[in-house]
Amino acid sequence: MLHVRCSTRVCHVVPCVTMTSPYFMHSRSVITRSGAQNAASSLRSKLTDRRSNVDPVCSVAVKVKVEEEEEEARIVAQRPSSAPLSTGGCQPKTGTLPLCAHSRRKRQVKVEYEKDEGVTPVKTEHWEPPDxxxxxxxxxxxxxxxxxxxxxxxxxxxxxxxxxxxxxxxxxxxxxxxxxxxxxxxxxxxxxxxxxxxxxxxxxxxxxxxxxxxxxxxxxxxxxxxxxxxxxxxxxxxxxxxxxxxxxxxxxxxxxxxxxxxxxxxxxxxxxxxxxxxxxxxxxxxxxxxxxxxxxxxxxxxxxxxxxxxxxxxxxxxxxxxxxxxxxxxxxxxxxxxxCLNQYSCPSAHKISPTKRPEAGSPRSPKPKTEPEQESTVKRERTKKEPLPTPVPPTAQRRRLKK
Known part of the structure; x- marks a missing residue:
């Protein structure tokens, strides 16, 4: 379909696209590529007016439906035409299908974790003695x-x-x-x-x-x-x-x-x-x-x-x-x-066990060996404890020798 606009100076032909969505059937307005944004804004204003007239009791259900309508209108306004424009007509491609409700549902995302091929699982081995x-x-x-x-x-x-x-x-x-x-x-x-x-x-x-x-x-x-x-x-x-x-x-x-x-x-x-x-x-x-x-x-x-x-x-x-x-x-x-029957498998068999230290004063208790320095200190202590002999005068020694 072609619409011709004439003026005193310039005449030009504007190709248009007739929208088949039920939301646009009642107006039959012409939407060009340059005026797509104006059509979307006018549609949004109509939807908001319709939302204001909804009963507040069922506002929750209507809100969901209105949001879906807005989303569909935005997609239709922003989506480019799939068929090339021609001067012979502006009918849409017969193979295109309208948007369905089930196509807008959220699909479940399946999460899969990649396996680390380089990392080997840690194996805990049960330890026990061999024999x-x-x-x-x-x-x-x-x-x-x-x-x-x-x-x-x-x-x-x-x-x-x-x-x-x-x-x-x-x-x-x-x-x-x-x-x-x-x-x-x-x-x-x-x-x-x-x-x-x-x-x-x-x-x-x-x-x-x-x-x-x-x-x-x-x-x-x-x-x-x-x-x-x-x-x-x-x-x-x-x-x-x-x-x-x-x-x-x-x-x-x-x-x-x-x-x-x-x-x-x-x-x-x-x-x-x-x-x-x-x-x-x-x-x-x-x-x-x-x-x-x-x-x-x-x-x-x-x-x-x-x-x-x-x-x-x-x-x-x-x-x-x-x-x-x-x-x-x-x-x-x-x-x-x-x-012992385990003498051939016991790792501690036939080894010298730590000897028990005998009590002090027992016949088996070894006497400690004194070193030369210790002997000198012992002699010094003895000389300090024992009284020194009184010196005899030389005259008394001579008298003893004469006798």
């Missing part, structure tokens, strides 16, 4: 007699089996507290005297410190343990109704109770395996057999290192196995490596 199963089997064979002191006088044998359940658990805890820095024979004798006196929370609190000290003497650090027994008994009576706690966290809160005692008390008193009870024997043997990645300095470090690789079903058995083995074969000083 630990064979070594543990040999220790079981050497401990098959069950004749070590821990088998007959340990914490499992020190409580009264006929007492009430809470009393038995308290006696297990007391025997573990007394066993620190003490041999099992001494601990068992002290527990016999305590049980005859009455080893309950009430009897411990009513017994004075002097009498309690005589009952547990000669256990190691018996004065300190008397104080711990009194404080622990008072805490059990006030907070736990006379029974011992059923968790490691509660047991280590008691005065004089450490991690080793707590794990053993959970195993013996409550029949719950919470950890490995590591004492001086387990600590020493684990380092000698090479059951640790690095040598440990204290029993607590040894416990954490053993629990990383030793199967949980062996935690309860490992304590009494290694304790009895340390009491009979793998001694602290001069271990019996010649009779």
């Amino acid at each position: 630990w199963k064979k070594q543990l089997g040999y220790i079981r064979e050497m401990r098959s007699g069950r004749d070590a002191p821990v088998d007959n006088m340990g914490a499992k044998k020190c409580y009264d089996p006929e007492a009430a359940a809470h009393v038995r658990r308290f006696q297990v805890l007391v025997s573990l507290m007394l066993s620190s820095q003490t041999k099992d024979q001494v601990t068992a004798a002290a527990m016999q005297k305590l049980r005859a006196h009455g080893c309950t929370v009430e009897h411990i609190l009513t017994t004075d410190d002097e009498a309690l000290g005589k009952l547990i003497y000669p256990v190691g650090f018996w004065r300190t343990k008397v104080r711990y027994l009194k404080l622990t008994s008072a805490m059990l009576q006030n907070e736990f109704a006379g029974d011992i706690p059923d968790s490691v966290e509660g047991l280590v809160r008691l005065p004089g109770v450490g991690p080793k005692m707590a794990h053993l008390a959970m195993d013996i008193a409550w029949d719950q395996v919470s950890g490995i009870g590591v004492d001086t024997h387990v600590h020493r043997i684990s380092n000698r057999l090479g059951w640790l990645k690095e040598p440990s300095k204290n029993p607590e470090e040894t416990r954490k290192a053993l629990e990383e690789w030793l199967p949980r079903e062996l935690w309860s058995e490992s304590n009494w196995l290694l304790v009895g083995f340390g009491q009979q074969v793998c001694l602290p000083v001069s271990p019996l490596c010649s009779v």
Whole structure:
């Protein structure tokens, strides 16, 4: 369609495009490329007028529709014509389709992460000693007699089996507290005297410190343990109704109770395996057999290192196995490596163990060798302490010679 505008001087033909959108059918206005912006602004003003007449109750739904209409009008006004303009007509291309509602929906974006080909995943390998199963089997064979002191006088044998359940658990805890820095024979004798006196929370609190000290003497650090027994008994009576706690966290809160005692008390008193009870024997043997990645300095470090690789079903058995083995074969000083079945696989076998320094004054105590400088200082000290002889005058010496 062609519209001809004539004036007195210039006549020109302006090609136009007829819009097929329903928003422009009623006006049939002519929109040129130069006047597209004016048409868009007039359409926007009409839409705003229509928005002002909408009921405020349904303004939310109308607002969404109006925004979609504005967006469609803006796209139509700014989009260039897909078909070339010709003088024969201005009809749009028949292959073009109007904008649909579903084409304006937001598409879901699928996020994919690129895999780093150069970075290899870190693999955590489970470390364990090379010959630990064979070594543990040999220790079981050497401990098959069950004749070590821990088998007959340990914490499992020190409580009264006929007492009430809470009393038995308290006696297990007391025997573990007394066993620190003490041999099992001494601990068992002290527990016999305590049980005859009455080893309950009430009897411990009513017994004075002097009498309690005589009952547990000669256990190691018996004065300190008397104080711990009194404080622990008072805490059990006030907070736990006379029974011992059923968790490691509660047991280590008691005065004089450490991690080793707590794990053993959970195993013996409550029949719950919470950890490995590591004492001086387990600590020493684990380092000698090479059951640790690095040598440990204290029993607590040894416990954490053993629990990383030793199967949980062996935690309860490992304590009494290694304790009895340390009491009979793998001694602290001069271990019996010649009779040990692990002498060919143990990295510490047939090595000189650190000798125990004899007590001062004993026949085996070596006498210290004095150096020349030390001997001179000793002589000087002796001359200072001893009185010097009085000088004799020469006349008296002559008289003695004449006589």
